Amino acid sequence: MIHIAVDIGAPGQREAERISRAIVEDRLAAGTRLTGGPSHYHWEGRIYDEEYWTITVFTLEEHFEALCDLVRDLHSDALPGITYSEIGGTDEFLEWITEETR
Numbered sequence: 001m002i003h004i005a006v007d008i009g010a011p012g013q014r015e016a017e018r019i020s021r022a023i024v025e026d027r028l029a030a031g032t033r034l035t036g037g038p039s040h041y042h043w044e045g046r047i048y049d050e051e052y053w054t055i056t057v058f059t060l061e062e063h064f065e066a067l068c069d070l071v072r073d074l075h076s077d078a079l080p081g082i083t084y085s086e087i088g089g090t091d092e093f094l095e096w097i098t099e100e101t102r
Helices: 013-025 061-074 091-100
Strands: 003-010 031-043 046-060 082-086
Touching: 003 013, 003 061, 003 091, 013 031, 013 046, 013 061, 046 061, 046 091, 061 082
Parallel strands: none
Antiparallel strands: 003 046, 003 082, 031 046
C-alpha cells in the first residue's frame, strides 16, 4: 500500500476550500491541509501574478485517478496543477490515512 501526499493548486481560498471539502466528503482522502499565497506562472504567453492556494491531500495511490477526476470536475482552471509524492510517516498517521479512505 502506497501512501501519498497530493498537491493541488487552486485560484483563491474559496475554491480551494470547496475542492478540499469535496475530496474529504467523497473519502478520497483522510484529510487535507490548505496554504495560500502569491503565485507566479506562465500561461498562454503571459506571466501571471495571482493568489493561489495549495491543497495538500493525504491519501493512497490507488485513489489518485479518482481524485484527479473529481478535481478536474470542480476546478476552474483549464489545466489544474496536480502533483504527488510518496510519503512516509508514523505508523499511526499512515494507518489513519488507510482507514479513512476505505
